[in-house]
Amino acid sequence: MTKGLDRILWTTFGLVFAAIWGLPFLYSVWTAFHDEIYSANFVWNAPLTLENFVEAWQAAPFALYFLNTFILISIVLAANLILCTLVAYAFVRYRFRWSGYLFALIMVQLLISPEILIVENYLTLSRIGMIDTILGIALPYLTSAFGIFLLRQTFMTVPVSLDEAAQIEGAGAWRVLWNIYVPLAKPVYLAYGLVSISFHWNNFLWPLIVTNSPEVRPVTVGLSVFATVESGVEWSLVNAATLMTTAPLIIAFVIFQRQFVANFMRAGIK
Amino acid sequence: MNKRLPLGLGLILLVFPCVLLVAFTHYPAARALMNSFWNNASSRRPSKFVGVENYQTLLEDDRLMQVMLNSTLYALGTIPLAIGLAIGMALLVNAKLPGTSLMRLSFFMPTMLPMIAVANIWLFFYAPGIGLASQILGLFGLPPINFLGSTETSLLSMMFVAVWKEAGLFMIFYLAALQAVPTTLKDAARLEGAGPVRVFFDVVMPLLRPTTIFVAVNALINAFRLVDHVIVMTRGGPNNSSALLLYYIYEVTFSQRDFAYGATLTVLMVCLLGILAAVQYWVLNRKAHYQ
Numbered sequence: 103m104t105k106g107l108d109r110i111l112w113t114t115f116g117l118v119f120a121a122i123w124g125l126p127f128l129y130s131v132w133t134a135f136h137d138e139i140y141s142a143n144f145v146w147n148a149p150l151t152l153e154n155f156v157e158a159w160q161a162a163p164f165a166l167y168f169l170n171t172f173i174l175i176s177i178v179l180a181a182n183l184i185l186c187t188l189v190a191y192a193f194v195r196y197r198f199r200w201s202g203y204l205f206a207l208i209m210v211q212l213l214i215s216p217e218i219l220i221v222e223n224y225l226t227l228s229r230i231g232m233i234d235t236i237l238g239i240a241l242p243y244l245t246s247a248f249g250i251f252l253l254r255q256t257f258m259t260v261p262v263s264l265d266e267a268a269q270i271e272g273a274g275a276w277r278v279l280w281n282i283y284v285p286l287a288k289p290v291y292l293a294y295g296l297v298s299i300s301f302h303w304n305n306f307l308w309p310l311i312v313t314n315s316p317e318v319r320p321v322t323v324g325l326s327v328f329a330t331v332e333s334g335v336e337w338s339l340v341n342a343a344t345l346m347t348t349a350p351l352i353i354a355f356v357i358f359q360r361q362f363v364a365n366f367m368r369a370g371i372k
Numbered sequence: 373m374n375k376r377l378p379l380g381l382g383l384i385l386l387v388f389p390c391v392l393l394v395a396f397t398h399y400p401a402a403r404a405l406m407n408s409f410w411n412n413a414s415s416r417r418p419s420k421f422v423g424v425e426n427y428q429t430l431l432e433d434d435r436l437m438q439v440m441l442n443s444t445l446y447a448l449g450t451i452p453l454a455i456g457l458a459i460g461m462a463l464l465v466n467a468k469l470p471g472t473s474l475m476r477l478s479f480f481m482p483t484m485l486p487m488i489a490v491a492n493i494w495l496f497f498y499a500p501g502i503g504l505a506s507q508i509l510g511l512f513g514l515p516p517i518n519f520l521g522s523t524e525t526s527l528l529s530m531m532f533v534a535v536w537k538e539a540g541l542f543m544i545f546y547l548a549a550l551q552a553v554p555t556t557l558k559d560a561a562r563l564e565g566a567g568p569v570r571v572f573f574d575v576v577m578p579l580l581r582p583t584t585i586f587v588a589v590n591a592l593i594n595a596f597r598l599v600d601h602v603i604v605m606t607r608g609g610p611n612n613s614s615a616l617l618l619y620y621i622y623e624v625t626f627s628q629r630d631f632a633y634g635a636t637l638t639v640l641m642v643c644l645l646g647i648l649a650a651v652q653y654w655v656l657n658r659k660a661h662y663q
Contacts, residue, residue, distance in 0.1 A: 112467065124481065126504070127485070189386060218618065221638050306486075344489045348485055
């Protein structure tokens, strides 16, 4: 067997495999861009149409859903970046009693993430009257153990001499944090931000439980309400809506591919 | 240089963020444990202490047995298949063949899609009669199957979706691991006369083991807390054939409004994840001795 033949065989196999793997997604794309009558039968020259997207956009308040998701993500991301930075800074730069135990206690969240504690968190939220609010969806996620862990690891690589030099120059704790630690962790902030955005864009169960009214629903919940079979919506509309709500994430992914992958790896190395 | 943390600064740096964390992680976990020993309050009578009664219900709950069996089958069925496919994909993508960037995109696409989008796409794919799955069966003259609507196929169909969604993510880990395999080792093996199959199994595979352990344990933990696509695709049905543990907690609590039993199931879930994490810790520590 020649090496060239081997290559051709493997390439063919790989491409066929990739095509089969992509089939469900391509099928969904096909349906979204064609009239309902073509959704179950393939005519290669069937006319393309954007009608489904227009109709889906008008059939449910998707603009509002997008806005809600945007607000939700902004709140969570801002809180995460600030709060995780503060905690990580305290652990790296200062010593205090029980710091080891406190860190272990924080890491517990990696294991018992808020989605497992839906029952009690729902009761807490209803006790403080935050059911059916965007802030209510955000509350359990404002501090993140993963963020604290990631930033602590990064801050530990900051050279001690740099910190000391700044102190000799008379910089206080806040200036040291802002001028030395934060700039050095920029790539980590970017990567963490991307993962956090995609997580909260995709998050479903908790927002589903917390929200009742369309005014506060994020896109995932809005989409699932739109796509229930009972509501009798056509498949082509469901597929158009699905792609529409996913598009921003896919575009962001294509732009930031490297950082995404880098962060998956970082999470893997731990 | 580590200075003592002044009290005022400590309040700002630690107390506020940690209060949030405690309020939504530790406090609810402790509450769940406490509530699992009390029964539900009704409008007429407040909840009262019932001891281990909820836990006795747990042991006699046939639906829970079914759900645990489903979750176990789900984990055992999806993880090895997804890992096997991921290794294959990583090898394909890592070989310097034409069209690899297209393959990479196709394999990784499902991982990028939100769970809800994946569930919708497959809901349509599986739709009895019109969906592509039925049409393909039709091409071979086979009768259509109601994939998500019958008790024999619903769990299997969901497992298929999970493998599709996860293999691409695992591929990324393996790709990184493959690229870290020193070429000198492979060259040496080849010089000794080993064929590509032997090189893979005797040289590359052992080096991939830490990745496999890491991926497998995390996938196991994730399999037990997966819920989104159960809600969208089958709602645990028909006849509980596709209900998984977290979905059961959701249903008991929010459809049946049984908060006390929901808390008991939460305790079960936390214990289960705790055990899995302990196993992970133990396995990964042991692995360190090999290197």
